[in-house]
Amino acid sequence: MFLLxxxxxxxxxxxxxxxxxxxxxxxxxVFFAYQFPLTEKQQLAYYSAFxxxxxxxxxxxxxxxxxxxxxxxxxxxxxxxxxxxxxxxxGNLLFLYLYGDNVEDALGKVRYLLFYLLCGxxxxxxxxxxxxxxxxxxVGASGAISGVxxxxxxxxxxxxxxxxxxxxxxxxxxxxxxxLVLGFWVFEQIIALxxxxxxxxxxxxxxxxxxxxxxxxxxxxxxxxxxxxxxxGHSRAFARNTRRIR
Numbered sequence: 001m002f003l004l005x006x007x008x009x010x011x012x013x014x015x016x017x018x019x020x021x022x023x024x025x026x027x028x029x030v031f032f033a034y035q036f037p038l039t040e041k042q043q044l045a046y047y048s049a050f051x052x053x054x055x056x057x058x059x060x061x062x063x064x065x066x067x068x069x070x071x072x073x074x075x076x077x078x079x080x081x082x083x084x085x086x087x088x089x090x091g092n093l094l095f096l097y098l099y100g101d102n103v104e105d106a107l108g109k110v111r112y113l114l115f116y117l118l119c120g121x122x123x124x125x126x127x128x129x130x131x132x133x134x135x136x137x138x139v140g141a142s143g144a145i146s147g148v149x150x151x152x153x154x155x156x157x158x159x160x161x162x163x164x165x166x167x168x169x170x171x172x173x174x175x176x177x178x179x180l181v182l183g184f185w186v187f188e189q190i191i192a193l194x195x196x197x198x199x200x201x202x203x204x205x206x207x208x209x210x211x212x213x214x215x216x217x218x219x220x221x222x223x224x225x226x227x228x229x230x231x232x233g234h235s236r237a238f239a240r241n242t243r244r245i246r
Contacts, residue, residue, distance in 0.1 A: 003166040006181050009098055010160040011233035017101035019109045023116060024093055024100075027141060030081045031089050051137025052079040054128035080120040082139040092141045098161070099152040100145075102233070103219075106155050111222040119147020119214040126210020130197055138204055143211030146189075150215025153182045155223070159233030178233075186212065 038046055052075050060069040083089040104112040123143015128134070152159075157179035164173050189208045196205035220229075 002168075003164070004181070004184065005164040006098055006161045007094070007164055008162040009102075009178070009233070010162070010175070011102055011156055013101045013105040015105060017104045019113050019116075020096065020100035020104050023113075023141075024096055027081055027083070027089065027093060027096075031083050031086075035082065046082070047137040047139060050075060050078040050082055051139045052076050052124045052128070053137050054132050054134045056135075057128055058132050076121050076124050077117070079124065079137070079139050080117070080141050080144055083141070084139055088140060092145050095145050096141070096148060100148050102156055102159075103148050103151040106151070106224060106227045107219075107222050108224055115147065115151070115215070115218050115222050116144045118218060119150075119211045120144030122147070122214030123204075123207035123209075123211030126213075127204045127207035130206045138207065140204070140207075142204065143207040143214075146208045146211030147215030147218065149182055149185065150212045151219045152178060153186075154216065154219050154229055155227065156231050156233045157182075158231070 035043065035046060057072045057075070060072045083092065100112075100116075103115070107115055120141065120143045123146060124138060127138055127143070157177065159178045160175045161178050161181045162173055163176050163181060165171070189205055189212070192203070193205045193209065196203055
């Protein structure tokens with residue numbers, strides 16, 4: 001038994017992460033207000049209506065019909081705020097909570113929201129390209145959050161991340177640099193990719209990697225000019241002192 005679960009970082013933000021908290025709230029609201037009360041049959045209908053379906057998405061191009069095309073692009077957005085279950089939801093939101101606030105701090109609020117949505121779109125299209133004839137609906141914020149992970153890895157690779165570990169009989173917590181924690185996550189995705197491409201459903205690993213690559217490409221374009229790459233992060237004491245000075 002081997003488990004690594006990050007649950008906090010020693011890298012506070014200088015400003016309140018409004019957009020990140022709004023994204024967390026939106027995901028919770030959609031799931032508990034709209035998905036959670038549904039029966040199993042209603043859930044399937046929900047996924048068919050609001051999930052991202054590769055075959056339907058590519059069908060918009062021949063022949064092109066504006067209303068149909070608009071809805072297919074809309075499902076790329078609605079799928080980002082829908083999830084396949086509570087574990088799927090909270091797993092995604094844990095990573096968004098941990099890393100999204102710092103990426104928002106580095107990009108600014110408007111550009112962070114644009115970044116998040118573009119990474120989600122990049123992840124969805126990457127997954128669709130691996131099987132363009134698939135009728136299986138994709139749901140989840142994993143592509144967008146993978147982009148957030150990429151942004152954090154580029155900007156704060158040396159920040160300390162507190163990790164819960166379970167290795168056979170050994171259980172505890174330890175601080176590890178972000179490049180180890182997130183690098184291990186990237187390694188897991190690469191290893192899992194071949195199997196996920198053979199499966200008809202399940203975890204959309206290609207979407208994770210597509211979102212991650214989107215994040216790598218977009219952060220240099222969208223970050224604030226004064227923000228540097230490969231920072232160690234801000235200690236909590238530094239953040240407190242900064243607030244006192246202001």
